[in-house]
Amino acid sequence: MNELQERKYIEDDEIDIMEIIKILVNNKITIIVTTLIFTLIVVLGGYLYNKKNSAYTTILGFNYVGIEKGLNPNGTQFNKNNLVSTTELNYIFDKYSKKGLKSEDLKGLRGNIEIKGIVPQYITERIEQALKKGETLSYTPTQYSISLKDGNKEIADELIEGIIAEFQKNYKLEYNIVGVTQNPVYDHDDYILIIQEQIKKLLAETQGEKKTKFSSQTTGVSYLELARKLENFKNIELKKYISYIDIYNFSKDAATKKTKLESEIKRLGLEKDRLLGEAKVVKKALDEYKPTTKQLVLPTVGEMGIKLETENEYYSKLIEQYIKLNTEASNKEYEIIENKQELEDIKIPTEEEDARIQEMIKNLVSEINKITEEVNKLNKEYVDIEYGEMIKKIAPVELRTEGKSVFLYAIVGIILGAFAGIFIVFIKEFYKNYKLSYGK
CATH class of the missing domain: 3.30.70.1130 (EIF_2_alpha)
Known part of the structure; x- marks a missing residue:
């Protein structure tokens, strides 16, 4: 009896599975359409999500x-x-x-x-x-x-x-230095100051630990070579011009140069008087200082920039300050004498002398501009290498x-659609059977 019942259950199970497969096959269109709809929805949603993110x-x-x-x-x-x-x-x-x-x-x-x-x-x-x-x-x-x-x-x-x-x-960093230009407004000695200032700028560009070790990868020129070239130019070419102008005290506009010299003499005189005034105050401090008691007498010394670490340094600091002020005053006096002498000996060059001066200026400007161009080129290469990266x-x-690939979305859509399609088929089949059984 038990064997018959077991065989019956197995047969019933086989019938049920076959019926399920038959139902699915008969409703394959529903499953396929549902799967396609779900796949399209998931893929489209994934695409929009991907696009947004x-x-x-x-x-x-x-x-x-x-x-x-x-x-x-x-x-x-x-x-x-x-x-x-x-x-x-x-x-x-x-x-x-x-x-x-x-x-x-x-x-x-x-x-x-x-x-x-x-x-x-x-x-x-x-x-x-x-x-x-x-x-x-x-x-x-x-x-x-x-x-x-x-x-x-x-x-x-x-x-x-x-x-x-x-x-x-x-x-x-930008290292481009503008070259020197000739200007008819400039006097002969103006070019000395202009070129000296240009040399100072160019020499400053050759300094620095990294720059002293740097040389061009294309031309082989180094900052050290350019620095030596500038020093040679200053000590030979520029000095020749300075000597020629100073010996004859040339000026193309005597009246203008006279005004400039008189103004400079006045300025130097005021500067000398200031230095002597400060020296007088320091001298008074020296006279009033009492080494036996180390009494500090002069409160104004601090205002002149004297910094003391100990009281024992006070006297020596005053002496140093006094000597320094007097030396600077003497130097100003020397400059005044030079300017007064120059004021008396101003000379306007002849046509021949002026032609020579103009040729010297032209050569100086040309040479300093060539060096300026070399420094600018080397600076550009240095900056490109040093700061290029x-x-x-x-x-x-x-x-x-931030989303996933469309292929992955499609797989998810197919799986969900298939399950949804099967679920819909079973719901339809259940409804159909329920209606047949209870519809009456």
Whole structure:
């Protein structure tokens, strides 16, 4: 009896499975249509989600002294939010507001630009360890991801290039020195001061520990060579011109030079009187000083910049100050005598002498400008090498999304659609059987 019942149950089960398969096959159109509808809905939803959460992204790297401490190249505080300036935003918005951008205003565009610092894993671990110990560890990233959630790749590329260009413009050092020009207004001795000042500027550009070790990779010229060339020019060519002008005291405008000399003599006289006045005060302090009691008598000494570490230095400091003031006053007197002598001997050059002077000036200006050009070229190469990678794009602009691939969405849609289709078929079949059984 039991064997018969068991066989019957098995036969019933087989009949049920076959019936289910038959139902599914008979309703395959319903299952297929439902699966297609669900697949389309999921794929479309995934596509829209991806589009909403997609951005054109790249990575900018910073490489200069100070970035690790959170500083800009000029020493000011670095702020990632300042990388995209209002000027750059205005430019992008004006150019692409009707050619790809969906942002309605600058605020909306700025909101669609995201800048995130990239923190290496080992730094993250160190920060976490420090926090567990109750310590604080600060870190300024040297790489930043920049994402544009609006527009297209062309807009994103131009935005990134603009960020790089503006950063270099703001912080890349400029070393271009303007050359000397001849001017008919200048007197003969004016060129001495102008060229001396130019030499001083150029020599300053050759200084620095890094520069003294730098030489051009194309021409081989170094800053040390240019510094020697400037010194030779100053000590030979310029000195020849100075000697020639000074010996004869040439001037093309005697009246103007006389006025300048008289003004200089007056200024030097006032400066000499000031120095002698200060020396008189110091002399009084020396006379009133009492070494036996080390009594400090002169409160005004501090006003003249004398700084004392101990009372024993007081007397020697006063003597040094007194000698210095008198020496400077004597030098002013010497300059006054020189200017007075020059005032008496002003000479206007003859045509032949003037021609020679003009030729000398022309050669001096030409030579100093050649050296200026060499310094500018070497400076440009130095800056390009030293600051060329101060900021750079280290990854191409790519479209990235936080969502999944469309293929994955399609698989999910097919699975959900299939189950939904089967469920609908069974609901229909259940309703059909219920109606047959109880419909009457």
